[in-house]
Amino acid sequence: MTKSNLRIFVSSTFEDLMDFRHAVRDAVLQAGAMPIMLEEQPAAGLLITEKLRQEIDRSDAVLLLVGHRYGTSDPQTGRSWIEAEYEVARKRSKPLLVFMAAEDAPWPPKFIDPDRTRIEKFRRRLASDLVVHFFRGPDDLRYGVMQALSQFVSALEHPAKEEPGRATKTREIRIVRLLLSSPGDVADERDRVARAVFRFNQQAVEERGLFIKLVRWEDMAPQIGPKAQAVINKQIGDYHLFCGIMWNRFGTPTEIAASGTKEEFDAAVRCWEERARPWIAFYFCDRPANFTTPEQLEQKRLVLEFRNELNSKGVVRAFLTASEFEDLLYEDLKRITKMPEFLRILD
Numbered sequence: 001m002t003k004s005n006l007r008i009f010v011s012s013t014f015e016d017l018m019d020f021r022h023a024v025r026d027a028v029l030q031a032g033a034m035p036i037m038l039e040e041q042p043a044a045g046l047l048i049t050e051k052l053r054q055e056i057d058r059s060d061a062v063l064l065l066v067g068h069r070y071g072t073s074d075p076q077t078g079r080s081w082i083e084a085e086y087e088v089a090r091k092r093s094k095p096l097l098v099f100m101a102a103e104d105a106p107w108p109p110k111f112i113d114p115d116r117t118r119i120e121k122f123r124r125r126l127a128s129d130l131v132v133h134f135f136r137g138p139d140d141l142r143y144g145v146m147q148a149l150s151q152f153v154s155a156l157e158h159p160a161k162e163e164p165g166r167a168t169k170t171r172e173i174r175i176v177r178l179l180l181s182s183p184g185d186v187a188d189e190r191d192r193v194a195r196a197v198f199r200f201n202q203q204a205v206e207e208r209g210l211f212i213k214l215v216r217w218e219d220m221a222p223q224i225g226p227k228a229q230a231v232i233n234k235q236i237g238d239y240h241l242f243c244g245i246m247w248n249r250f251g252t253p254t255e256i257a258a259s260g261t262k263e264e265f266d267a268a269v270r271c272w273e274e275r276a277r278p279w280i281a282f283y284f285c286d287r288p289a290n291f292t293t294p295e296q297l298e299q300k301r302l303v304l305e306f307r308n309e310l311n312s313k314g315v316v317r318a319f320l321t322a323s324e325f326e327d328l329l330y331e332d333l334k335r336i337t338k339m340p341e342f343l344r345i346l347d
Helices: 015-030 048-058 081-091 117-129 138-157 187-208 228-236 260-275 294-311 322-336 340-346
Strands: 007-012 034-037 061-066 096-101 132-135 174-181 210-215 241-246 279-285 317-319
Touching: 007 015, 007 048, 007 081, 015 034, 015 061, 015 138, 048 081, 061 081, 061 117, 061 138, 081 096, 081 117, 096 117, 096 138, 117 187, 117 210, 132 138, 132 187, 174 187, 174 260, 187 210, 187 241, 187 322, 241 260, 241 294, 241 322, 260 279, 279 294, 279 322, 279 340, 317 322
Parallel strands: 007 034, 007 061, 061 096, 096 132, 174 210, 174 241, 241 279, 279 317
Antiparallel strands: none
């Protein structure tokens, strides 16, 4: 396939990223490829969902451009069109090039969602799923896109061949799969795990060739049939790092354990005893809470018993606020991934 035949589907919100879309369009053309912008393609009576699927199917790669707006949502799914396009690209196994506005990039307030919940969740999802390129302005975005496309085209035209005795200049990216396990009363902390992973990946991918892939039940495929915990266990797969969090709830009992979190923890311990993996880290929230029912008191009692058990087995972490937890986890991820014992798990 030649450059001139290469079709790059460009996905982004519009008004807030208009200047950046122009920069991407110029960069794609300068790279010798064809930018596919949905607004420039005649719909020919197709619904927008049908049109975007058609264009993504016909494209060789999808370029996601993400700022600080989630964008208009599909009324049927509740997802924005850019997230819908991301989903289609993944289902079609299309190569994805992701460019995201850096957190500290200057940005007009009018182009930032007042409620940042959905856009932040989407940004964290991308950062935990893929290698992300960050930009601060149109110029460095244009350069970044040209560079990424040049590498993409080069890989298509000249597939890498291993030559005995010849060192490669390409950095190998090692994937670290992190299983997040917790009951349902630490939703803020679960989001903070994604933020900490996002911060880690920004630095570690380029400097150390490490990329943490977050594994959590929210991202698993829906399935009806077995028990809920069995569905989760089936999809977890192998992982290198276990991160558990508890506050006041111990969780709902399963068929084989006192809670889903305890079942996942016990499985991690058994695996560590048999294979010296995964690395297990556990965090307890010390934030005060009011208990008004016997069930709440019983849940807290179970948490305290479990915490005492872990204190006798190793080092656990404690925190008060969600933001404190994010910083603590971020620093721990940097520390853990440099430990020789952990590096042996990756090897």
